[in-house]
Amino acid sequence: MKQSEYLAHDAVGLAGLIARREVSAAEVLEAAVSRLEAVNPAINAVIYTDLAAARAEAERPREGPLSGAPFLVKDYAAHVVGWPTSAGSRLYQHEVAAADAPIVSAYRRAGLVIFGKTNLPELGLDATTEPDLHGPTRNPWDVERTAGGSSGGSAAAVAAGIVPAAHASDAGGSIRIPASCCGLFGLKPSRGRVSFAPVSDGIAGFDAQHAVTRTVRDSAALLDAVCAPQIGDPYSAPPQQRPFLEECRRDPGVLRIGFTTEAFEAGVISAECRQAVTSTVSLLAGLGHVVEEFAMPAGLDAAVAASSAVLAGHIAADLDDRAQQLGRPIVEADVEPLTFARYQHAKGYSASDYVRALRIVHGYGRAVAGLFSRFDVVVTSTLGSPPVALGVLRGAAPGAAGVARRAFMPNTRIFNLTGQPAMSMPLAWTDGGLPVGVQFVAAMGAEATLFRLAAQLEQAAPWAARRPRLI
Structure with a gap:
């Protein structure tokens, strides 16, 4: 398979070629491997491969809308049996998964050929992918800039054409941030839509698993493949009426759409990002939707501040569990400065602080849910600016980097706290x-609305033909 042919198709398209026997799954995989070898040295997106296992898998593709399509998983949550699972940290670099995570099993049943893992910041805790363990991932659009985080490795791999889609996760914007940085479609599903089994949940329900993709239909097909709830899940999303892939073929109708060009948390939205919103609003109005400016409900700052206590508690629990496994305390040399600072910060919170913080966050979630009695969708800038230079967000001083981080991602985290589906x-x-x-954000459980609108916008303002210089 020629590289030009491989790059011309999304995952659903590649699976269609394989189903029609125009090309074999093995040939498609070799095209992906050739692309990996050509571009990964320049971007450092993929940090582990098992080509022997993938080649064996490609010889026995299953039936399905994604059968035979090559795929990568983020080195976090999506454990693959026998593969290292470092979560971007020295503390876990020698860990090997004992079994496939349920999401990986679902990907295999859908026929995806998983051949490697992608880079992420340590424990997925940053908006840029620059871990000490594996080194920085570079943006294919400009290799001196960030690919975003925490799913930066997955986004860079898709943008550079290694794969048409890759697994990602999002606890504060980690699907949407790198999607914005790398020119991709990235949807964070509703809370509970995709299980975190076998673990209890993702940071009190803030985290979500799904993917970054070049096309809307790939995202829909991938979500169809993994959205079945697992026994014992603490959260569940409202069931969908029909497959999400089918929703992409349905007219969204006339939607009530709220918009803002403001930053929710901190800083000022850059001129380029404000213009992106206003241009999109004009496009939406031209498509017949009813658009109106909106403001977030009062209480946002308190909810964001409270979420810090929840996140700190989960970091502390993870590292304390690791200390118990190692039989010794976690020391500063074990982890990066940002992680250790958050670990120490967590020691100042009590169990009562944690519960009170959750109450504040959930209370604000009810207020935001009320927005969707007025609007079907709300529209904001994904980020505060276009992708910044490597090093700006990571920084030597956690305090300075924290200020830059909040200004870079002022609009994503809040919808992790409130649970609605959101896409960049x-x-x-x-x-x-x-x-x-x-x-774009919709009501809890309303991914169907987002997929219908996204497919309409993809047709009205197509982006797939735009490729980074690396391609």
Whole structure:
């Protein structure tokens, strides 16, 4: 299979070629491997491969809309039996998964050929992918800039054409941030839509698993493959009426859409990102939707502040569990400065603080849910600016980096706290050719609304033909 042919198709398209016997799954995998060898040294997106296992898997593809399509998983949560699972940290670098996670089993049943794992910041705790363990992932649109985080390795791999889609997760924007940085479609599902089994949950329900993709239909097909609840899940999303892939073929109708060009948490939205929103609003109005400016309900700052206590508690629990496994305390040399600072910070919270914080967050979730009695969808800038230079967000001083981080991602985290589905779409580019994402949010469980609207926008303002210089 020629590289030009491989790059021309999304995952559903590749699976269609294989189903029609125009090409074999083995040939498609070799095209992915060739692409990996050509571009990964420049971007450092993929940090582990098992080509022997993948080649064996490609010889026995299963039936399904994704059968035979090559795929990568983030080195977090999506454990693959026998593979290392470092979560980007020295503390776990020698850990090997004893079994496939249920999401990986679901990917295999869908026929995906998983051949490697992608880079992420340590424990997925940053908005840029620059871990000490594996080194920085570079943005294919400009290798001196961040690919975003924490699913930066997955986004860079898709943007560079290694795979058409890759697993990702999102606890504060970690699907949408790298999707915006790398010019991709990235949807964070509703709380409980995709199980975190076998673990209890993802940071009190803040975290979500799904994917970054080049096309809307790939995202829908992948979500169809993994959205079955697992026994014992603490959260569940409202069941969908029909497959999400089918929703992509349905007209969204006339939607009531709220929009803002403001930053929710901190800083000021850049001119490029504001323009992306206003241009999108004009496009939506031209498509017949009813658009109106909106403001977030009062209490946002308190909810964000409270969420810090929840996140700190989960970091502390994870590292304390690791200390128990190792039979010794966690020391500063075990982890990166940001992780250790958060670990120490957690020691200042009590159990009462944790419960009170959750009450504040859940209370604000009810207020935001009320927005969707007025609107079907709300639209914001995904980020505060286009992708910044490597090193800006990571920084030597956690305090300075924290200020930059909040200004970079002011609009994503809140919808992790409240649980609604949210997607970033690559609907704008800067004059210098960098992608700019626009964020769309719908009511809890309303991924169908987002997929219908996304498919309409993809047709009205297609982006797939735009490729980074690396391609």
